[in-house]
Amino acid sequence: MTEKYTSILLGRDGAVEASGVDSGVAAHYGAPTREARRLFAGQAVADLSHFDVLEVSGADRQSWLDTLSSQRINNLAPGQSTQALLLSIQGRIEHEMKVLIDQDRVLLIVEPGRGAALEEFLNSMRFMLRVEVKNLSASHGVLAATREIPTAGQLIWHDPWPGITEGGWAYSREEHPGAERPWNLHVVELEKLTEAVGEEQLAGMMAVEALRIAAWEPRFGAEIDDKTIPHELDWLRTSVHLNKGCYKGQETIARVHNIGxxxxxxxxxxxxxxxxxxxxxxxxxxxxxxxxxxxxxxxxxxxxxxxxxxxxxxxxxxxxxxxxxxxxxxxxxxxxxxxxxxxxxxxxxxxxxxxxxxxx
Structure with a gap:
């Protein structure tokens, strides 16, 4: 049985632990509404160190992920990021991945507790390709903010939401509230979490969720059930490339979009x-x-x-x-x-x- 994760930042004054999938980090530090204001204004940092992180290395890493997922990944350069989905044959969402390209590896940020299932699936699809999948969740986590965090390093996933990425399509109106909330996830080593936060003010998961909901951004651990297809959540904006090559679930993506x-x-x-x-x-x-x-x-x-x-x-x-x-x-x-x-x-x-x- 995996030992429950508890963030060192739960030791900060006023910290109240979140529940459910977000247990292990703070729901708030005593003032959730004020924390949300600060987070929105770029004056606070959120502890998402309970999110899982996977590493994919090997010469075929990007082309392999490209063939498996709904998004074009093969053309991304180091430092760039995107969002991708793994779908069932019926086009239903099975995994959501925040994809960050590093120099000699690809980092995948996923919902808390989802790393093991994704690791198992990816390993089942390796075949003879030159790829290696490693679960870094025991040693790495995430810090989040509406700006870059100077003390947290340069492994940064930039949320494309609510832009329309190459090959994407928007199902919602042009004036989108998510445009007011840029979102950056820093991948950090858990043993250096306090150092990565530095002197920043902290905001809890209640603040994170308030900003996400107001930005209309779906979350895999919330808006997804066993029947969800990307169109229903407006995820064709950022996580689906409608013109890329074949991948599992593509027929449903195309059929619903083009004729239904x-x-x-x-x-x-x-x-x-x-x-x-x-x-x-x-x-x-x-x-x-x-x-x-x-x-x-x-x-x-x-x-x-x-x-x-x-x-x-x-x-x-x-x-x-x-x-x-x-x-x-x-x-x-x-x-x-x-x-x-x-x-x-x-x-x-x-x-x-x-x-x-x-x-x-």
Missing amino acids: HPPRRIVLLDLDGSMHTLPAVGSEIKLGERTVGSITSATLHFEEGPIALGVIKRNVDPAEVLSVIDGDSVYPAAQQVIVAPDAGQVAGRFTGFLRTPPKP
Whole structure:
């Protein structure tokens, strides 16, 4: 049995440990709303040292990952980064990888606890290729900020969200709130975590999630279930290259995009603030008496108040006010459309801006 990870930064004053998949790091350090403001403004750093990190080395490393994943990786230079998915034959999301190219290796950042499953899958696909997969999760983790952290080194994954990467396609509108939140993940050695943080102010996972939800960015550990396809989450923006070569799940990607619509769509919900609480993840989203989806993430944002991400049936009218049901509590919820009901190639490609990784 793997020993539970506990960050050394949980020893800081005021630290309260997060729960669930984020246990082992701080939910907050005593003031989650203030921490979110600081994190958004570039005045704080978040401890994501519980995220898993894998290393892929060998001469065939990039071409191999390119053939397996939804994203073009073979053409990236050292210092560049992207996002990629591993899909089932049916196009359902099985793994999400934050890909960082280093000089003689590729680093993959994945959700807490997902490293072992990804390592096992990748090793099963090595065949005779010149690649080696190593799980670095016991020795490496991640620090996050809306800017680069001077004391944390130069192994930095730059989040492409919400830009439209080469070969990508946007299912949401041109004016995207995620443009206000650049996001950088520094890969650091756990034994040097305190040194990497330096004198920076700290923000907990509640702050991280508040910024993510307000930026409409899906998270593998939250918005994904066993039926999710990338179109439903607007992940064709950053994690799918529609014109690259064959990979598992490509037929579904192409068919839904070119001649259909995703069966569900991610939506941001503005919740009634009079409840003074947040609905639990998994709470039903209803239109009248009909269940049309469920809550996947919820937060109290420092400007927007109580908001949530949910996944609902595609054909729900965006003008409808929905209800979120959590036990005896009922939260009226207005929709902010992320993925449009008519999303697909015929709906047009928004090209408001393109966020590309910085050149090394």
